[in-house]
Amino acid sequence: MTHKTNLLGVFLLFATCLATPHEACAEAIPVVLDRVESGWQLTRGGEPYFIQGAGGKGPKAQLAASGANTFRTWGVGDDLQEQLDEAQELGLTVVVGHWLGHERHGFDYGDSAAVQEQFDRVKKDVLQYKDHPAVLLWGIGNEMEGFAGGDNPAIWDHVQSLAAMIKELDPHHPTMTVTADIGGARVKSVHELCPDIDIMGINSYGGLPSIPRRYRELGGTKPILITEFGPRGVWEIEKTSFGAPPELTSTQKAQVYVDAYTAGCLDVPELCLGGFAFTWGFKMEATSTWFGMFLPNGDKLASVDAMTEVWSGSPPANLCPEIRNFALKGPDVVQPGDQVEVQLDIVDPEGAPVQVNWEIRNEATTYITGGDAQAVPLALDEVIQESSTTGAVLKMPGGGVYRLYLIASDGDGGGATASVPIKVDGEPDPAPIRLPLALYQDGHPQPWAPSGWMGGISSISLDLDSKVNPRSGETCIEVVY
Secondary structure, eight states: OHHHHHHHHHHHHHHHHHHSHHHHHOOOOOEEEEEETTEEEEEETTEEOOEEEEESSSOHHHHHHTTOOEEEOSSOOTTHHHHHHHHHHHTOEEEEEEOOOOGGGTOOTTOHHHHHHHHHHHHHHHHHHTTOTTEEEEEEEESTTOSSOOOOHHHHHHHHHHHHHHHHHOTTSOEEEEEESSTTTHHHHHHHHOTTOOEEEEEOSTTGGGHHHHHHHTTOOSOEEEEEEOSOOGGGSOOOTTSOOOOOOHHHHHHHHHHHHIIIIITOTTTEEEEEEEOSSOOOBSBSSSSOSBOTTSOBOHHHHHHHHHHHSSOOSSOOOEEEEEEEESOSEEOTTOEEEEEEEEEOTTOOOOEEEEEEEEOOSOSOOTTOOOOOOOBBSSOEEEEETTEEEEEOOSSEEEEEEEEEEOSSSBEEEEEEEEEEOSSOOOOOBOSSOOSSOTTSOOSSOOOOOOSOOTTOEEEEEEOSSOSSSSOEEEEEO
16 A cells, blocks of 8 residues: 555656646755855855856857856846756756846835835745756845945845845855945945845956955955956046047957956955856947957857856867957048048958958947947948958048947857947038848847836737747747737
């Protein structure tokens, strides 16, 4: 009788797994944060775990192949289950972010109803995903303290209440909150007002090399995780005489990733638990190439090669084209109708022929967006008169600020980018837009940014990367009502 009962139990368990595999049968892998003699140690399943990661929507299979072990999300979307499952299949883990409202977006931490709704949402998401084996830890908010002093106690009280709730529901995964660098009252607030936050996540770019020193000087004792790093932000550099940010080439940026990450994280393993390169994908922010580690068509840039060597110990077999020189030949402020020359020296490390594409676009009207969505300015026609792998010749249109982009490819998945801003004095006389203009096209940036929802939206869903019956290409925009 006992034997029959056990068989029945196995059958019922198997049936339950088939019906609800993720909720009923998933088993969390315990992640523990310990204070050891040498500093802080993160373990997963009993084994030391140093986070080698990136954040962004780029290909996760390529992330795993590059030697990384983790990626992060900024919030919980409808695709989180799919992301966790993919991570598990690839041997990756996920730092699951819970997006918290920003005051600059209108969220009021003095509104008890809004705060409770946010609390309930996070609780629901933790309960739903806490047992997935790919979950590594929880990220509570991302720069929700804003870009000023970061000293609103109402925000930190809410972060603490969420951390305490998560610890009660899930003892297997540490908690983290993420701030915009560590200036103002950020370190003090996290340490004094958030005792249930285990890890201080820090988004830092130009300031990353000095993070360990500054953090300790501010009294920081919790372990840190570098949750975003990359080239210096536009807010950290000197501008041209007309206020435009000069941009490094993709070749130059690759070394910045390595140097900053080494100084700000790898050199202090007793304090830093790892980091996330930004952004594993394409993103328009100030320029269309500033932070992206990939091009819209999927080609990787040199920052991927650089981080692959950091993560795996070896460079990839196929390296991206190397830009040895990219420069204006003459001033960056000219008159309408003037001829402008740009010099280029680019080679492929494996000797492959390099293909180049030159584009000129109106300059972005806003450089500092706080990470918010930004439309890619439209490409212009009749400006580029000559172009090749050694440079380009332009005949400048009417007054305004423009940016010339170089996009290169080795034909085997490797790319390179460079850009330069140019100001034209005089009356505006816009150049024609390059046609045809695609509102949505695979492998190309969108010339618009979704601005948000209006009215009753409970019956509407939007997928910007749907693969359901696209008319052309692999994806399309799907709206369901």
